Amino acid sequence: MHHKLSVFLLVLVLSIAAVLPAAAAPCAFGAAYDPACDVDQDGDIDVFDIQLTAGHWNQTGTWTGGGDGWLLTGNAGTNPTTNFIGTTDGQPLVMQPVGGNVGIGTRTPGARLNVVGTSWFQGDSTPLPAAAGKGIAIGFTGEQGYIYGFDYATWTHKNLIVQHAGGKVVIGSSTPAAGKLTVVGGASEHGVHVVSSANTDGVYVGSAGRNGLTVVSAGYNGLVVVSAPIIGLVVESAGVHGIDVAGNAYAGVFHGNINVTGSCSGCLLANFAVNAGERTLQPGDVVSIQAVTPTDFDSGPTLWQVTQAQPDQAVVGVVAGRAELVTEEDHRPTETGKRLVPREGSAQPGEYVSIVYSGPMQVKVAAGESAIAAGTRLTVAANGSVRPLQTRTVDGMIVTEGAPVIGVALEAPDKDGLVWVLVNPQ
Incomplete structure (x- = not known):
C-alpha cells in the first residue's frame, strides 16, 4: 500500500510540471518587462530587441548572455584593444551606403562627414588604386604632411582651391597680413620658392587693389623662380606697386635679359671693381680704370681695377660705396655661390x-670751385674731385677744353662740397 502511494505522488508531480510554463530567462519572451531589455525603448520586448542585441540572443530568440554586441544607447566598460567597430579580415567597413550623414563629436551632423574637434591624420597609404577615382589625399609620410587633389583613375593632378570665396591664407604664422596670402619664413628660408612651371607662368597675379607682390621680410630669398618656360613672374594689374621688394643683398637677381616697357626711375648702372690704388676710395670719388680682370663671381664675369682719378686721366665712374663678397649655400648648379654685394662706406x-x-650720383667738388650750376659740364680735378670745364671765347666762339667729362651737374654744390651729377663719362 505504501509503495503504490509513492508512485502516485511522483506521477502527479510530473504531470503538473508538464503543464506549467517554463521559467523565462532574463530578457526572454514571457519574462517580466525590464527597461534594460527594451533596446529600442518602445515599451515591449519583441523580435526587434532580439535583433538589436544579437550578441545576447541566438537565432531562436534564446538568451545566451554576454556577447560583443554594441548597444545603440552606448556601451560601458569597453577596451579599445578588443572592443571596436570594424573588420578583422581587412575588408571594407561601409557606413550609410545609401545616404545620410555621419557625425563624430556631434549628434547633429550637417554633412556626409561632420567632425567636431581637431582632426589628426597620420600615415600614408598612397598611391591609391584606380578605383579610388578623383579626390583629395591628406596624410603624413617621412617628416612631411601633405594635401593634394588627384585623379587615380587617369593618374592626373587636380586643382586644390583654398579659400574659394574669400578670407586669407597664412603660411608660417597665425596672424594674416593685409594680403590674401601671407608667407612668414624662418631664418634661411625662402618666402616663395617656385622650382619649375611647365608651359605657364611661375607666379601670376591677375589684379591687386594695392601691391601685386609684397615681400616684407625673408631670411634668405623673398621670391625664387628657378625655371619657367614662359615668364617667371606676371603682375597684370596692381593699384599701387606691381612688385614691392627689399633685400639685404639685392632686391632682385635676374639671370638673363630684362625687358622694361616704360621708364626706370632712379636707376643706376654700376659695376664692381677693386681699389688698385694706394688711397682709400670714398663715396663720391671719381675713378679711372687701370685694368680689367676675369672672375668666377656670380655677380659678373669681370672686375675693374680702379684708382682715384687725377687730372687728364680717362674716367669710368663714381664710387657708390664698398662691396662685400658673400657666399651663398643655396645657389644654382651653374653658379659658384660667390657674389659681390654693394655696401655703404669707403673701400x-x-x-x-x-x-x-651711369645715373645720378653725388660727386666730390674740388676745393675753391664755386662756378658750378645746373647744366655745368664737369671734368676731373685733383684726387678724384671734379671742376667745371674751362671755356674761352675765340673769334666770337665759345671753345671748351677737351678734357674727359664725367657728366653734367644737376644743381649747385651743397655745403658739404658735394654736387648731384648725371654721370655719363665721355
Missing part, C-alpha cells in the same frame, strides 16, 4: 668697391 686699398657709370 681700403685692395678691397672691393661699387662703381656707378
Whole structure:
C-alpha cells in the first residue's frame, strides 16, 4: 500500500510540471518587462530587441548572455584593444551606403562627414588604386604632411582651391597680413620658392587693389623662380606697386635679359671693381680704370681695377660705396655661390668697391670751385674731385677744353662740397 502511494505522488508531480510554463530567462519572451531589455525603448520586448542585441540572443530568440554586441544607447566598460567597430579580415567597413550623414563629436551632423574637434591624420597609404577615382589625399609620410587633389583613375593632378570665396591664407604664422596670402619664413628660408612651371607662368597675379607682390621680410630669398618656360613672374594689374621688394643683398637677381616697357626711375648702372690704388676710395670719388680682370663671381664675369682719378686721366665712374663678397649655400648648379654685394662706406686699398657709370650720383667738388650750376659740364680735378670745364671765347666762339667729362651737374654744390651729377663719362 505504501509503495503504490509513492508512485502516485511522483506521477502527479510530473504531470503538473508538464503543464506549467517554463521559467523565462532574463530578457526572454514571457519574462517580466525590464527597461534594460527594451533596446529600442518602445515599451515591449519583441523580435526587434532580439535583433538589436544579437550578441545576447541566438537565432531562436534564446538568451545566451554576454556577447560583443554594441548597444545603440552606448556601451560601458569597453577596451579599445578588443572592443571596436570594424573588420578583422581587412575588408571594407561601409557606413550609410545609401545616404545620410555621419557625425563624430556631434549628434547633429550637417554633412556626409561632420567632425567636431581637431582632426589628426597620420600615415600614408598612397598611391591609391584606380578605383579610388578623383579626390583629395591628406596624410603624413617621412617628416612631411601633405594635401593634394588627384585623379587615380587617369593618374592626373587636380586643382586644390583654398579659400574659394574669400578670407586669407597664412603660411608660417597665425596672424594674416593685409594680403590674401601671407608667407612668414624662418631664418634661411625662402618666402616663395617656385622650382619649375611647365608651359605657364611661375607666379601670376591677375589684379591687386594695392601691391601685386609684397615681400616684407625673408631670411634668405623673398621670391625664387628657378625655371619657367614662359615668364617667371606676371603682375597684370596692381593699384599701387606691381612688385614691392627689399633685400639685404639685392632686391632682385635676374639671370638673363630684362625687358622694361616704360621708364626706370632712379636707376643706376654700376659695376664692381677693386681699389688698385694706394688711397682709400670714398663715396663720391671719381675713378679711372687701370685694368680689367676675369672672375668666377656670380655677380659678373669681370672686375675693374680702379684708382682715384687725377687730372687728364680717362674716367669710368663714381664710387657708390664698398662691396662685400658673400657666399651663398643655396645657389644654382651653374653658379659658384660667390657674389659681390654693394655696401655703404669707403673701400681700403685692395678691397672691393661699387662703381656707378651711369645715373645720378653725388660727386666730390674740388676745393675753391664755386662756378658750378645746373647744366655745368664737369671734368676731373685733383684726387678724384671734379671742376667745371674751362671755356674761352675765340673769334666770337665759345671753345671748351677737351678734357674727359664725367657728366653734367644737376644743381649747385651743397655745403658739404658735394654736387648731384648725371654721370655719363665721355
